[in-house]
Amino acid sequence: MHFNVTIMKFSKTLVQWYLQNKRDLPWRKTQNPYYIWLSEIILQQTRVDQGMAYYFKFVEHFSTVEKLASASEEKVLKLWQGLGYYSRARNLHFSAKYIVNELNGDFPDTYNNIIKLKGVGDYTASAIASICFNEATAVVDGNVYRVLARYFNINTPINSTKGIKEFKILAQELIDPKNSGTHNQAIMEFGARMCKPQNPDCEICPLNASCLALANNKVKELPVKENKIKIRNRYFNYLVIQTEDDKTTLVKREKGIWLNLYEFPLIESLQPIDEKAIIEHEVFKEFFNKLNVSIQLFNSSMLPHKLSHQHIFTNFWVIKTPASSKFNLNWSEINNFPVSTLIDNFLKQYKTN
DNA sequence: AAGGCGTGGAC
DNA sequence: TGTCCAAGCCT
Structure with a gap:
């Protein structure tokens, strides 16, 4: 009672x-x-x-x-x-x-x-x-985990089956x-504004008299979270097609990150690859077989795009070609397509050039 | 059940 | 600089 x-x-x-x-x-x-x-x-x-x-x-x-x-x-x-x-x-x-x-x-x-x-x-x-x-x-969101773990001094990992x-x-x-x-x-609001992850306002907290983590000097250790994620590196090479009649090509992503968003034709590798490897790659040949193209790296060094679970290092290769029925997307329509922040950042740079 | 899935603010 | 992590969910 x-x-x-x-x-x-x-x-x-x-x-x-x-x-x-x-x-x-x-x-x-x-x-x-x-x-x-x-x-x-x-x-x-x-x-x-x-x-x-x-x-x-x-x-x-x-x-x-x-x-x-x-x-x-x-x-x-x-x-x-x-x-x-x-x-x-x-x-x-x-x-x-x-x-x-x-x-x-x-x-x-x-x-x-x-x-x-x-x-x-x-x-x-x-x-x-x-x-x-x-x-x-x-x-039970991240705020609730934190408030309860601290108030009741619970060290069960919040992302374990037992903790959940x-x-x-x-x-x-x-x-x-x-x-x-x-x-x-x-x-939730209390967790977001008072019992914050860093520097919680314990001095003025209305629950400080009965908070077990505060009493046991455990506020900074709680909540406990296990399983740090491993970050993998990926290397993207985008083929930014620029035809003489100002057309290009986008493709829809069909798996993994950014599913159903659009991007330029992509050559991905586990390690950085150079221009020679790009030109010899099947994807490149598919698009530009027998076409008279020039290829130029847009960025001066690989652009890092850091996600919580992977680091993507990207080269944007600008490929100039004659007009071709293969490439029928007007550059002026490109903003209608949903794209990742990685592509969006490139487009902002590219268009101002 | 463990890993995949984005971006950006705070320190 | 790197690290944490935010009103989580899906497979």
């Missing part, structure tokens, strides 16, 4: 702090599940500051789930361009079509049905169910069932 009192105090303290300190964010003005869904997908592994402009763009272009569903995937990906984790956009679009075509346009209104949407996992289903439908399902289960159960015990949406947003 004493523990229950503590639980209620925990939630009440968080919610009280939240109501006084919450940021004024656009998705906090609505309980429309479509908009909440949109915001939650955009904010997966993404900071509010980075996602905000995309939220406004999507609300403006797709004010309803029907409008999103009837758009082309290319349009959706183009609007998503620059935000990363593009499977979010593909799944968002897929699920919009599912809602319109299979659910008669009615957004699912329970955790169990919301989580059936592609791209929606335990976190997002809990967020939508609690915020929009007042279902008492606890969210343990923290979900704990979060579920702590939720205020009468106030689940606000509770969930409160603990």
Whole structure:
């Protein structure tokens, strides 16, 4: 019984702090599940500051789930361009079509049905169910892991199977069932603004008197995370075709990173390769067999593009050719295609030359 | 279950 | 500079 009192105090303290300190964010003005869904997908592994402009763009272009569903995937990906984790956009679009075509346009209104949407996992289903439908399902995101690991001094790795289960159960015990949406947003906002990863504001924290990590001087060690990712190096050689009549060619990526985005014809290698190797490569021969071409490296040294899990070193080879029916994309239309930030950065440089 | 999947801000 | 990691999900 004493523990229950503590639980209620925990939630009440968080919610009280939240109501006084919450940021004024656009998705906090609505309980429309479509908009909440949109915001939650955009904010997966993404900071509010980075996602905000995309939220406004999507609300403006797709004010309803029907409008999103009837758009082309290319349009959706183009609007998503620059935000990363593009499977979010593909799944968002897929699920919009599912809602319109299979659910008669009615957004699912329970955790169990919301989580059936592609791209929606335990976190997002809990967020939508609690915020929009007042279902008492606890969210566990990076903020919640941190707040709980510190407050209860838990050193189970948060990305282990055991940790995922343990923290979900704990979060579920702590939720205020009468106030689940606000509770969930409160603990996340608290983690983002007070119990920050670096330099948390423990001195002024409303929970500092009962925080076990603070009492045990473990704040900096928590939460524990295991399995550091290994970074692999990749070497990209893009064939930037420039015909005499100002045409070029883009191709759609068919696997791995940047799936369904567009890029120039690509020769990839495990180690850097030189111009001779490019010219002798099959892809090059396919495109330029018997054509009179000149080849020039655009960048002076390989351009590093660092992702969280791989480093891509890129050369952009500008290849000038006579007009050919093989190359029929006008340079003026190139901005209609969704491309990676790597390609986008190149295009900005190239066009100003 | 472990690895793939982006980008950019903070320190 | 490198390192961490952010309202995670999928396979």
